[in-house]
Amino acid sequence: MTPLLHPCYFGSIAQYAIMSQHPNVIFEAHDNYQKQTYRNRMYIYGANGKQLLNIPVQHQKGKKIQYTDVLISYVENWQKEHWKSLESAYRTSPFFEFYEDELAIIYKDKEERLMNFNLKCHQFLSDNLPLETQIKKSKDFKAYGDDNDFRYLVNAKQRTQGIFLPPYTQVFSSKHGFISNLSVLDLLFNEGPNAISYLERSKIEGK
Known part of the structure; x- marks a missing residue:
């Protein structure tokens, strides 16, 4: 069956491992918004360790x-x-300069809707990892519980069991050690063309 995921703000490595291992993926398009998820936040590896970047949204x-x-x-x-x-x-990462011009454009346009912005982020990743995965949006809300339901990966306070990601070299790893499952941008900037093979050999279990 086709994996089901949420479109995220430069989603996690685990999420893109799923995409790299399947020819087709469905993005959930009929769920209610929830706070404190990767819908509007990502984690990167800064000089002081794990760093949160959060997109502010208009709340009702x-x-x-x-x-x-x-x-x-x-x-x-x-x-x-x-x-x-x-x-x-x-x-100072090995590959940031190869992607920065294209990435900078995303941070100049003022997209109105969060999901549309996240789809732009996904397109950047799809082009540069690169991914051959075909993405379709869901036609209605799907019940939880299927083995191909990976929507749990949207949770910022997610479980770690069932997620197996091998270490790779990170810019500040000598200071803080390896930090697993950050935004896939961390993997791309540190591994460049090798990022896709890393994703393909990672193992992520469904809900």
Whole structure:
């Protein structure tokens, strides 16, 4: 069966391991938005260790809102701050310079909806890893529990059991050791063309 995932803000390594190992993937497009997930946050490896980058969104108090309807807030210049953080974290990585021009464009456009922004992030990753995976959006909400349901990977406080990711060299690993399952950008900037083979040999178990 086809794996089911959430489109995320430069999603985790585990999520892209799933995509690299399947010809087709379905993105959930009919769920309600939830806070503190990889829908609007990612973790990178900064000089002080694991670093959170969070996209502010416009909240509607007391109301459930579908992920597709969530609007990004630009009250704060989060794009500038996120880009500065990425530069600071990865300027000395082996492959950052090969991707930075294309990546910088994503942080200049002001996309209105969070899901659309995340789909742009996915397209960047699909082009540069590269992935041959075909993505389709779900036609309706799917019940949880299938072995091919990997939507749990959207949770920032996710389980670690069932996720097997081998170590690779990271910029600040001499200071803080290996940090597993960060944004796949960490893998791309450190491993470059080898990132896709790393993803293909990783093992992720379904829900």
